[in-house]
Amino acid sequence: MKVITKPSPSVVRKAAQKNAVKTDTRGGKVNKAWLHDHINDPYVKLAKKEGYRARAAYKLKEIDENLGLIRPGCRIVDLGSTPGAWCQYARRRMSPTGAAVGALNGQIVALDMLPMEPIEGVVFIQGDFREPEVLQVLEQTLMVDGVASKLDLVVSDMAPNLSGIESADAARITDLVELAVEFACQHLKPEGALVVKLFHGGAYDPMVKLFKDTFKVVKRFKPKASRPGSSETFLVGLGLKKP
Numbered sequence: 655m656k657v658i659t660k661p662s663p664s665v666v667r668k669a670a671q672k673n674a675v676k677t678d679t680r681g682g683k684v685n686k687a688w689l690h691d692h693i694n695d696p697y698v699k700l701a702k703k704e705g706y707r708a709r710a711a712y713k714l715k716e717i718d719e720n721l722g723l724i725r726p727g728c729r730i731v732d733l734g735s736t737p738g739a740w741c742q743y744a745r746r747r748m749s750p751t752g753a754a755v756g757a758l759n760g761q762i763v764a765l766d767m768l769p770m771e772p773i774e775g776v777v778f779i780q781g782d783f784r785e786p787e788v789l790q791v792l793e794q795t796l797m798v799d800g801v802a803s804k805l806d807l808v809v810s811d812m813a814p815n816l817s818g819i820e821s822a823d824a825a826r827i828t829d830l831v832e833l834a835v836e837f838a839c840q841h842l843k844p845e846g847a848l849v850v851k852l853f854h855g856g857a858y859d860p861m862v863k864l865f866k867d868t869f870k871v872v873k874r875f876k877p878k879a880s881r882p883g884s885s886e887t888f889l890v891g892l893g894l895k896k897p
Contacts, residue, residue: 705754708739710811712879715743717888721873723847724748726759729805732833734784734812735764738823741776763795784833804843810834810850824856831861835868839894847892854885866893
């Protein structure tokens with residue numbers, strides 16, 4: 655199964671150039687409408703103004719502002735990190751001055767199967783964390799003075815390739831969420847937190863139950879930065895029941 659993340663702004667620009675001329679077909683009209691909405695999206699404009707690589711930064715920002723998940727001194731792993739907007743937001747929150755560069759109080763480790771442009775202070779590992787050798791590199795990166803150190807926060811913006819077949823898509827979504835929960839159980843501090851992206855559908859209720867079985871407190875968020883027509887939502891688990 656291939657795990658994908660949202661395209662970088664450069665990819666979006668290339669897609670816009672490529673699809674701008676395709677207005678005489680139904681698919682072209684759909685593409686043109688999507689690009690029009692994207693270009694005029696207030697969060698896209700705000701991300702460009704504030705130097706974020708994607709509008710997704712504001713989804714994590716809203717969750718964080720509600721729950722206070724990210725603070726100086728945190729140790730964070732970002733699963734499915736590319737293009738890096740969540741890492742950018744976390745990096746600024748963990749900076750003594752809120753800056754995108756310079757001193758960083760804490761540790762951020764990012765993983766993705768796709769490449770990610772460097773972010774100062776963020777350690778990036780390219781690979782599938784389900785593979786033992788990739789997981790080994792991650793665990794070595796998290797060592798402090800030769801001792802495994804637990805995390806304050808795991809965030810996952812991973813999403814599968816969707817086929818449109820509900821049962822197959824539900825299985826793919828379930829797989830990713832279960833992997834994130836398993837990773838969190840192994841690496842979070844007892845009071846740590848997990849944030850995952852989920853979609854309404856056949857996988858939704860079972861994954862909410864999994865979170866309630868795993869965490870002491872479970873919160874659901876539909877951030878304002880999520881597109882109105884999107885079925886995505888975010889689950890946040892706070893405090894492991896069985897640390």
